Amino acid sequence: MLSDMTAKSIRARVRDELTSEIKAIARQQLATDGANLSLRAVARELGMVSSAVYRYFPSRDDLLTALIIDCYDELGEAAETAEAAVDRSDLLGRWLATGHGIRDWALANPAEYALIYGSPVPGYRAPETTVGPAARTTNVILALLADGVAAGTLTVADPVPGGGIVLPLPPELGAELDRIAATVCPDVPREVLSRGITAWIQLFGTVTFELFGRLQNMIESSRRNFFDRQLRVMAVYVGLR
Amino acid sequence: MLSDMTAKSIRARVRDELTSEIKAIARQQLATDGANLSLRAVARELGMVSSAVYRYFPSRDDLLTALIIDCYDELGEAAETAEAAVDRSDLLGRWLATGHGIRDWALANPAEYALIYGSPVPGYRAPETTVGPAARTTNVILALLADGVAAGTLTVADPVPGGGIVLPLPPELGAELDRIAATVCPDVPREVLSRGITAWIQLFGTVTFELFGRLQNMIESSRRNFFDRQLRVMAVYVGLR
DNA sequence: ACAAAACGAGAGCACTGCTCTTGACAGCGA
DNA sequence: TCGCTGTCAAGAGCAGTGCTCTCGTTTTGT
Numbered sequence: 001m002l003s004d005m006t007a008k009s010i011r012a013r014v015r016d017e018l019t020s021e022i023k024a025i026a027r028q029q030l031a032t033d034g035a036n037l038s039l040r041a042v043a044r045e046l047g048m049v050s051s052a053v054y055r056y057f058p059s060r061d062d063l064l065t066a067l068i069i070d071c072y073d074e075l076g077e078a079a080e081t082a083e084a085a086v087d088r089s090d091l092l093g094r095w096l097a098t099g100h101g102i103r104d105w106a107l108a109n110p111a112e113y114a115l116i117y118g119s120p121v122p123g124y125r126a127p128e129t130t131v132g133p134a135a136r137t138t139n140v141i142l143a144l145l146a147d148g149v150a151a152g153t154l155t156v157a158d159p160v161p162g163g164g165i166v167l168p169l170p171p172e173l174g175a176e177l178d179r180i181a182a183t184v185c186p187d188v189p190r191e192v193l194s195r196g197i198t199a200w201i202q203l204f205g206t207v208t209f210e211l212f213g214r215l216q217n218m219i220e221s222s223r224r225n226f227f228d229r230q231l232r233v234m235a236v237y238v239g240l241r
Numbered sequence: 242m243l244s245d246m247t248a249k250s251i252r253a254r255v256r257d258e259l260t261s262e263i264k265a266i267a268r269q270q271l272a273t274d275g276a277n278l279s280l281r282a283v284a285r286e287l288g289m290v291s292s293a294v295y296r297y298f299p300s301r302d303d304l305l306t307a308l309i310i311d312c313y314d315e316l317g318e319a320a321e322t323a324e325a326a327v328d329r330s331d332l333l334g335r336w337l338a339t340g341h342g343i344r345d346w347a348l349a350n351p352a353e354y355a356l357i358y359g360s361p362v363p364g365y366r367a368p369e370t371t372v373g374p375a376a377r378t379t380n381v382i383l384a385l386l387a388d389g390v391a392a393g394t395l396t397v398a399d400p401v402p403g404g405g406i407v408l409p410l411p412p413e414l415g416a417e418l419d420r421i422a423a424t425v426c427p428d429v430p431r432e433v434l435s436r437g438i439t440a441w442i443q444l445f446g447t448v449t450f451e452l453f454g455r456l457q458n459m460i461e462s463s464r465r466n467f468f469d470r471q472l473r474v475m476a477v478y479v480g481l482r
Numbered sequence: 483a484c485a486a487a488a489c490g491a492g493a494g495c496a497c498t499g500c501t502c503t504t505g506a507c508a509g510c511g512a
Numbered sequence: 513t514c515g516c517t518g519t520c521a522a523g524a525g526c527a528g529t530g531c532t533c534t535c536g537t538t539t540t541g542t
Binding site: 035036114115119121122123160167169175198202206209213220228233237 | 275276355356358360361362408410411413414417421439442443445446449450455459461467469473478
Binding site: 011015048049051052055 | 519520521522523
């Protein structure tokens with residue numbers, strides 16, 4: 001009985017170990033070779049022959065998919081843990097923590113961020129298994145919006161008192177926002193969701209610009225300050241306090 | 242004399258023709274193979290042997306650089322012509338035209354957009370010759386800001402009357418913004434420049450998200466409406482009217 | 483008309499993803 | 513303990529890649 005389980009575990013465990021070792025070296029190579037990493041180089045690094053790697057990943061794209069899922073999960077976890085450390089009623093603090101958690105992970109893993117948020121690999125179709133991990137970061141923000149709505153902080157009305165920053169939503173866009181809200185955050189009105197999406201795009205747009213070198217010769221020494229300000233500007237726009 | 246010139250023209254012209262033909266086919270392949278296009282495939286398409294292509298581009302990276310410069314120039318020209326068609330005093334119209342011009346070009350040339358605004362190719366260092374063409378689109382926006390400042394429309398003060406969307410700039414970030422403004426738009430105050438950069442990031446962030454598939458299962462049928470609204474929201478934030 | 487430069491073709495090198503076959507080893511039931 | 517079966521690493525091999533070098537040919541400048 002026990003020997004059965006350990007025997008099974010033995011083969012399975014060494015396989016899992018090799019699998020994660022392959023992924024580790026592949027991620028290491030990701031930093032230098034980007035998305036077009038070499039399976040043979042990974043095998044060489046492991047002292048294996050290239051064909052042996054195919055016992056663990058049926059193709060290079062499958063290895064890439066595994067890496068993508070891992071990265072989505074890591075980024076999602078980074079966002080979740082950063083956000084979880086803030087008092088639930090402090091919506092602004094939660095938003096800031098989420099943003100900086102995402103940016104910090106991206107700065108620490110630039111190649112991985114480029115893999116999941118950069119140009120789509122031509123000919124590569126992301127399988128369905130990636131959408132779950134990919135949604136983790138957005139779910140953090142959506143929960144933030146839902147909590148703000150529940151607390152009465154986020155409303156349909158203009159979050160900037162006396163300001164005119166809220167523009168009417170075109171009907172087709174409004175309908176589409178309603179459809180999104182219905183499936184993913186039922187109690188968030190379309191106006192709040194719309195502002196949240198704008199802030200979401202600003203967050204990732206700023207990280208992407210910083211990592212892809214578009215801030216070079218512009219914002220250099222105060223990039224964290226700049227990003228923090230971007231977050232706060234969007235927080236005011238959304239109404240997070 | 243004339244024969245000299247035509248003789249000179251003959252060799253140079255056929256060379257230029259071949260050069261642009263290579264680039265045309267390379268851009269065609271860009272759509273299917275992305276940044277890792279095959280020089281041999283381009284040569285095959287031309288009925289040449291691969292080594293012949295090296296007479297025109299010393300390496301694959303040089304061909305890529307030529308494509309990048311062409312794309313920057315095309316995108317810049319698209320933004321410029323779209324913006325030039327609007328009355329100079331209509332700042333909001335100019336901003337909207339610029340944004341839609343950029344997005345329209347990106348939608349028409351998604352692979353090219355990914356080439357210049359996607360993940361940086363690992364190991365590829367963009368040469369100095371690309372920064373000029375790359376700056377064309379941002380120059381359009383900077384001119385917009387400068388005109389708004391000159392007309393008195395854009396000021397340091399909060400563009401949203403009675404609103405509190407303007408946050409104080411951290412001193413280091415303010416100094417950096419001053420440094421940018423001094424070299425590229427001397428009469429634009431740091432506050433206006435800061436708002437412009439935020440709008441600029443929102444513009445390209447939205448286009449990037451749309452093209453890289455991050456809007457899938459969210460905004461589908463009303464993407465142009467969504468982008469237009471994004472532009473208008475940022476216009477209100479910046480103070481463009 | 484002649485030397486020099488430019489050009490296309492071909493062979494070749496080292497590399498890639500991937501497939502197929504071969505031989506070795508471990509776990510299983512009898 | 514002895515075969516059987518499934519898993520594994522290794523090697524050869526195929527087609528493709530970027531790139532270099534050489535070899536005749538053509539074109540150019542003088």
